[in-house]
Amino acid sequence: MQMTIGIGTHLGQTPTGNQAATPAAGISHILSDGWRAFHPQAADVTTAPPPIIVTRQGFDGSGNSTTHSDSVAITTRTRDPYPDHDTLTETDVALSDFIYAGDTISGVPNTSTLAYPKPIAMWLNHDREHANGPVHSLRLAVAHGFARLGRPVAAVKFIASDGVTSVAQTVSSMTSAQFEASSLHVPHFATDMDLTPLTQGALLTIDAVIYPWVGDAFTISTDADPYPSPNLTTLRLLNDRTGAYGTALAYVDSASGDDSTGTVAGDAAAAGTPFATIAAAAAAIATFNANTYGRPNDAGGGIIRLVEGVHDFTPFKSQGTSIDVPLVVEAADPAKRDTTILTDGGSSKFNGIPAQLKIRDLTLRKTGGSVVFLDSGAASPNHLFVTENCIWDANNTSYYGAWVYRVGRFFQRNCMIGAGGDPRQGNFFSTEATMVTAVGCDRCAGSITYQAAGCSNLSEFNWRAPTTARPAMDGLFLGWNVFTNGTTSNPIININAPIGPRGLAFVGNIVESWGTSSNAALRLNADGDTSPAENVVFQHNSIIGERINLMYLDGVVNVAKSAHVSFNLFERLNIKSDVFASQGENTGNWPVRYKVGWSHNAIASGSNNNAGYGPVSWLGETPSAGEITGTPPAFVDDRSHLGPDTGGGDYTPTTASTLPVIPAGRAAYPVDLVGNAIIAGQSCIGAITPPV
Numbered sequence: 097m098q099m100t101i102g103i104g105t106h107l108g109q110t111p112t113g114n115q116a117a118t119p120a121a122g123i124s125h126i127l128s129d130g131w132r133a134f135h136p137q138a139a140d141v142t143t144a145p146p147p148i149i150v151t152r153q154g155f156d157g158s159g160n161s162t163t164h165s166d167s168v169a170i171t172t173r174t175r176d177p178y179p180d181h182d183t184l185t186e187t188d189v190a191l192s193d194f195i196y197a198g199d200t201i202s203g204v205p206n207t208s209t210l211a212y213p214k215p216i217a218m219w220l221n222h223d224r225e226h227a228n229g230p231v232h233s234l235r236l237a238v239a240h241g242f243a244r245l246g247r248p249v250a251a252v253k254f255i256a257s258d259g260v261t262s263v264a265q266t267v268s269s270m271t272s273a274q275f276e277a278s279s280l281h282v283p284h285f286a287t288d289m290d291l292t293p294l295t296q297g298a299l300l301t302i303d304a305v306i307y308p309w310v311g312d313a314f315t316i317s318t319d320a321d322p323y324p325s326p327n328l329t330t331l332r333l334l335n336d337r338t339g340a341y342g343t344a345l346a347y348v349d350s351a352s353g354d355d356s357t358g359t360v361a362g363d364a365a366a367a368g369t370p371f372a373t374i375a376a377a378a379a380a381i382a383t384f385n386a387n388t389y390g391r392p393n394d395a396g397g398g399i400i401r402l403v404e405g406v407h408d409f410t411p412f413k414s415q416g417t418s419i420d421v422p423l424v425v426e427a428a429d430p431a432k433r434d435t436t437i438l439t440d441g442g443s444s445k446f447n448g449i450p451a452q453l454k455i456r457d458l459t460l461r462k463t464g465g466s467v468v469f470l471d472s473g474a475a476s477p478n479h480l481f482v483t484e485n486c487i488w489d490a491n492n493t494s495y496y497g498a499w500v501y502r503v504g505r506f507f508q509r510n511c512m513i514g515a516g517g518d519p520r521q522g523n524f525f526s527t528e529a530t531m532v533t534a535v536g537c538d539r540c541a542g543s544i545t546y547q548a549a550g551c552s553n554l555s556e557f558n559w560r561a562p563t564t565a566r567p568a569m570d571g572l573f574l575g576w577n578v579f580t581n582g583t584t585s586n587p588i589i590n591i592n593a594p595i596g597p598r599g600l601a602f603v604g605n606i607v608e609s610w611g612t613s614s615n616a617a618l619r620l621n622a623d624g625d626t627s628p629a630e631n632v633v634f635q636h637n638s639i640i641g642e643r644i645n646l647m648y649l650d651g652v653v654n655v656a657k658s659a660h661v662s663f664n665l666f667e668r669l670n671i672k673s674d675v676f677a678s679q680g681e682n683t684g685n686w687p688v689r690y691k692v693g694w695s696h697n698a699i700a701s702g703s704n705n706n707a708g709y710g711p712v713s714w715l716g717e718t719p720s721a722g723e724i725t726g727t728p729p730a731f732v733d734d735r736s737h738l739g740p741d742t743g744g745g746d747y748t749p750t751t752a753s754t755l756p757v758i759p760a761g762r763a764a765y766p767v768d769l770v771g772n773a774i775i776a777g778q779s780c781i782g783a784i785t786p787p788v
Contacts, residue, residue: 241660275536411448479504489514582611599631641736
């Protein structure tokens with residue numbers, strides 16, 4: 097039988113008093129896997145020993161190198177693998193958190209070979225923004241396993257460079273943005289960057305250095321993807337701080353405009369002589385840019401304004417070519433977004449939009465059946481398509497997966513679905529090159545989503561294999577979203593893929609399972625998956641109505657799997673390993689079963705096979721610090737399988753709920769996804785914490 101020694105204190109809390117007097121806690125050395133220690137008298141220890149005092153390399157809020165002292169508990173003696181799983185080892189003990197190669201413990205040799213985990217991040221800015229003044233806001237969402245003090249990392253340094261001169265700003269406090277479309281909040285690091293020292297008209301490179309509390313600094317330009325990429329990479333920003341780059345304006349009125357008499361101007365005077373088509377307006381902007389601003393064959397930076405009414409899409413790829421920043425198509429009056437409509441016109445428009453295009457403040461309406469609407473012919477991430485403050489309206493037509501087809505990197509911000517239903521833009525199609533990032537949207541992510549933050553009513557997330565046109569998803573970031581599905585025959589969150597050092601962040605999310613959906617709410621490298629997984633950060637989530645299947649080793653292949661899992665609310669938790677598989681080699685996910693790097697989670701209904709802990713239980717070998725199980729919480733409005741089963745519930749815990757409280761100094765973020773302050777020592781775990 098498994099013997100639990102005791103969880104003691106946990107990571108992130110500096111020990112005091114007598115605890116600090118015996119830092120080694122009786123161990124002789126840390127084993128190479130970094131989650132176990134050799135304890136010569138482990139069999140004689142029956143009560144909680146003092147914690148191990150670990151000195152870790154990291155940074156402070158100014159981005160300066162420093163060390164942090166964490167306490168790591170001895171949690172339990174480990175067992176032998178199947179078929180000897182009822183036998184405990186004589187000397188090996190599990191730890192409450194990982195020990196890394198760069199860590200030191202007074203008087204104890206550290207033979208761990210583990211490298212520090214890397215920060216995981218996503219930009220809330222889109223690529224090739226047009227800075228129209230001397231100050232421009234930059235925003236970066238971040239996650240890390242060693243979060244503390246209400247911040248995932250100690251600081252972020254933002255850097256803007258014109259290739260000769262650079263300006264930088266280090267930020268240690270976090271801010272929060274709420275989005276109109278989703279009503280959700282996204283905590284992040286932000287700065288208002290002064291572009292005055294940089295060359296007017298230059299296409300700047302935007303970089304960032306992330307300084308974790310524990311670990312090595314992460315520089316996006318060298319440690320993330322090469323530019324361009326749908327994964328984390330540097331950005332480009334047009335420095336038009338004086339306005340000298342020039343913004344050409346053209347208006348389109350499909351009812352009374354005239355392509356032969358339409359004019360372009362550097363101001364709104366062009367409104368008096370509109371064009372009839374977008375294509376003619378784009379061509380005229382390119383000519384105006386050449387004659388007025390010296391930018392030949394370049395419509396980029398220009399703005400085409402559509403007057404209120406219905407506009408059938410006309411291809412304008414050659415006319416709308418852009419170099420530095422996208423051509424913009426927008427409503428002439430943003431307040432009339434609902435009635436300023438761009439449609440597919442009922443027929444396919446292949447390769448019809450320029451390689452860089454931004455559409456904002458419009459309704460995009462589907463009128464045809466199986467037609468291609470927006471397509472730039474992208475075969476790589478070199479193309480960029482941005483939608484902002486738009487309404488996507490299926491117009492009660494049937495779904496077609498290539499309505500938005502080959503557009504390359506597809507960035508959506510603050511977009512929502514119209515009354516005619518969801519056209520499911522950005523969804524899977526066998527030959528498409530669509531790579532979605534969604535920020536603050538309602539139901540607009542699509543299934544080729546690389547990153548999503550602050551989005552509501554998302555039906556699913558599926559990891560997609562790379563193609564020749566679409567790179568592998570790496571460093572996935574999914575934060576402060578609400579996923580809800582009542583019909584899927586697959587898990588709502590379905591990830592079965594190698595997760596390497598760049599990691600996966602799943603933070604602050606709600607996953608709601610209801611209706612006829614009976615599969616796992618979340619499947620992460622489980623159910624026969626043979627992919628390794630490391631640097632998985634799973635914090636402040638609520639998984640409601642169904643189970644989470646996490647990091648199984650239930651086949652014949654043994655690989656390493658581990659995660660940092662804190663402050664989550666699970667309905668049921670399943671972790672299968674060597675005993676389930678009858679495979680003695682399947683021990684690579686034991687850090688998950690022994691809850692290494694876990695803290696203060698609640699599992700309402702235990703696992704699917706056992707309410708307790710032990711070698712045969714899918715719940716794991718032992719509880720982590722602050723873990724409770726078997727106590728379902730009460731929510732303000734539970735509409736999952738456990739409630740009326742209609743979906744769209746309010747998963748704010750009521751005062752009747754018994755949930756762990758986040759320990760002082762340990763919160764990963766300052767606010768939850770609805771904007772409530774997370775107050776360590778008072779706020780409860782989960783995606784939503786009631787106001788304190």
